[in-house]
Amino acid sequence: MLASSIRIQRVSLGRYTTTGSCGLLNVCKKTWYSTKPAFEIKENETVINGKSFDKDEWTNVTPAILAKVNRQLHLQPKNPISIIRQLIESNFTDFKTFNEFSPVVTTKQNFDDLYIPKDHPSRTKSDNYYFNKDTVLRAHTSAHQLQGLASGENKFLISGDVYRRDEIDSSHYPVFHQIEGFFYLDNDLTKLQNELNRVQATETPNIELVDDTVIKPENPVQACHSSEASDLIAAHLKHNINTMIRNLFADEKDLKVRWIDAYFPFTSPSWEVEILYKGEWLEVLGCGVVNQKIMNGAGLDNKIGWAFGMGLERLAMVLFGIPDIRLFWSEDSRFIDQFTPGKINKFVPFSKFPPCIKDISFWLPEGEWHENDFCELIRGEAGDIVENVQLIDDFRHPKNNKRSLCYRINYRSMDRNVTNDEINEIQEKVRRVVQEQFKVELR
Numbered sequence: 001m002l003a004s005s006i007r008i009q010r011v012s013l014g015r016y017t018t019t020g021s022c023g024l025l026n027v028c029k030k031t032w033y034s035t036k037p038a039f040e041i042k043e044n045e046t047v048i049n050g051k052s053f054d055k056d057e058w059t060n061v062t063p064a065i066l067a068k069v070n071r072q073l074h075l076q077p078k079n080p081i082s083i084i085r086q087l088i089e090s091n092f093t094d095f096k097t098f099n100e101f102s103p104v105v106t107t108k109q110n111f112d113d114l115y116i117p118k119d120h121p122s123r124t125k126s127d128n129y130y131f132n133k134d135t136v137l138r139a140h141t142s143a144h145q146l147q148g149l150a151s152g153e154n155k156f157l158i159s160g161d162v163y164r165r166d167e168i169d170s171s172h173y174p175v176f177h178q179i180e181g182f183f184y185l186d187n188d189l190t191k192l193q194n195e196l197n198r199v200q201a202t203e204t205p206n207i208e209l210v211d212d213t214v215i216k217p218e219n220p221v222q223a224c225h226s227s228e229a230s231d232l233i234a235a236h237l238k239h240n241i242n243t244m245i246r247n248l249f250a251d252e253k254d255l256k257v258r259w260i261d262a263y264f265p266f267t268s269p270s271w272e273v274e275i276l277y278k279g280e281w282l283e284v285l286g287c288g289v290v291n292q293k294i295m296n297g298a299g300l301d302n303k304i305g306w307a308f309g310m311g312l313e314r315l316a317m318v319l320f321g322i323p324d325i326r327l328f329w330s331e332d333s334r335f336i337d338q339f340t341p342g343k344i345n346k347f348v349p350f351s352k353f354p355p356c357i358k359d360i361s362f363w364l365p366e367g368e369w370h371e372n373d374f375c376e377l378i379r380g381e382a383g384d385i386v387e388n389v390q391l392i393d394d395f396r397h398p399k400n401n402k403r404s405l406c407y408r409i410n411y412r413s414m415d416r417n418v419t420n421d422e423i424n425e426i427q428e429k430v431r432r433v434v435q436e437q438f439k440v441e442l443r
C-alpha cells in the first residue's frame with residue numbers, strides 16, 4: 001500500500017525491498033534553460049552536463065528526472081530547502097561545507113565505498129536512477145564521504161539533491177535533499193574526553209529527549225574499537241545532533257525527540273532520530289560511529305569518527321508548514337517570495353486549485369508487480385500535475401485467480417485550474433503506456 005505518512009528521510013540503504021525492473025528508455029531530445037543545456041537522451045547514450053554515459057540494460061533515467069538535476073534547490077537562497085541547509089550549517093561553525101558535488105556518481109561511490117553488499121536491495125533498478133550499470137544519480141549524500149575525507153578536513157558537511165524512485169503523494173517526490181555530517185579525531189581517550197567536555201559546556205536543554213538505546217549485539221561497538229572510545233564519540237555525535245535539533249525547533253512548542261537503534265552498513269553502532277510532530281513520530285536522520293574500514297581506507301587508521309545524514313524536505317515541511325512537497329519546486333513568485341534567507345516563517349497557502357480525479361483498473365499479467373515503477377511511469381507521462389496515486393482496490397478473481405488492481409490518480413496543478421478535457425487526454429496517454437509497459441489488461 002502507499003504510505004500516507006511523511007517519510008522523506010527514506011532510509012532505503014538499511015531497508016529491505018524486493019527486486020524490480022523497469023525499462024523506461026525514453027528516446028527524447030530535450031534541452032532546458034537556454035543558458036544551461038543540461039541533458040540529452042540519445043539512442044545509445046545519455047549526455048548530462050557535457051558528460052556522456054553509454055546506455056545498457058541498467059539505464060532507467062528519465063527526461064523528467066534529468067530536468068531536475070541543475071535546479072539545485074539547496075543553493076537557491078530563498079528556497080526553504082536552502083534556508084534549512086544554512087540554519088543547519090550555522091550549528092556546525094567550524095565544519096567545511098561541500099555543496100556542489102555532482103549528483104552523477106559511480107555505483108562504487110554510492111554503494112561499494114560504503115560497504116553496501118552487492119546483493120543489497122537498495123541497489124535495485126526499481127529504487128534508483130541508473131545511467132548504466134556503473135553510474136547512478138546519487139541516492140544519498142553519503143556517496144561523497146570519501147571525497148570529503150580526501151579533502152583532509154576532519155569535520156565537514158555535504159549537502160545536495162538525491163534521487164530515489166518512489167511512490168507519489170504529498171510527501172514523496174523522486175528528488176529530495178540531504179545534508180551529511182562527518183567528524184573524526186584521534187582515537188585517544190583523553191583527547192576524546194576533552195573534546196566531549198568542550199562541546200558539552202554549551203548545553204541548552206529546551207526539548208524533551210528520549211534516548212533509552214543501549215549497546216546490544218544487534219547494534220554493536222565495532223570489534224576494533226574499545227567501548228570507551230566508541231561511547232565517547234557516540235556521546236559527541238548525540239550532543240551535536242541534539243543541540244542542532246533544539247536550535248532548529250527553538251520556536252516549536254512541545255517538541256519531543258527520540259533516539260532509536262538502526263542499521264547501516266557504513267556505521268556501527270547506528271541510530272535514527274525521530275521527532276514527535278502533531279502526534280506522529282517522523283524519522284529525520286540516520287547516524288552512527290563510522291565503519292572503521294572507511295577510515296582505514298582513507299589512511300586514517302588511528303582516527304575514530306561519526307557521521308549523519310538528514311533529509312531536508314521533511315524538516316522544511318514541518319518548520320515552514322509546507323503541505324505539499326511539490327511546492328519546493330514551484331517557480332511561482334507567490335511561493336518563493338514568501339521566504340527570506342536565514343528566517344523560518346510559516347507558509348501562507350495561495351489558493352488551492354480543484355483536483356481532477358481519475359481511476360485506472362487493470363488485470364495483472366503473471367509475475368511481480370512494482371508500484372514504484374508504475375508511479376514512475378505516471379510521473380514520466382503526466383509530470384508534476386500528479387498530486388497523488390493511491391491503490392483503492394486489489395482483488396483476485398476466485399475462478400481464474402487473476403489479480404486486478406485499481407489506482408486512483410489525483411491530478412492537481414499548484415498554480416492553475418486544470419480542465420477535465422486536458423486531464424482526460426493525459427489519462428488516456430497514461431492508460432496506453434501502462435498497458436504497453438506492464439502488459440496489463442485494462443478494464
Ligand code: DAH
Nearest residue numbers: 011140286287288307308309
Ligand atoms: N545515507 C543514509 C540514508 O540516506 C543516512 C545515513 C545514515 C547517513 C547513517 C550517515 C550515517 O552518514 O552515518 O539512508
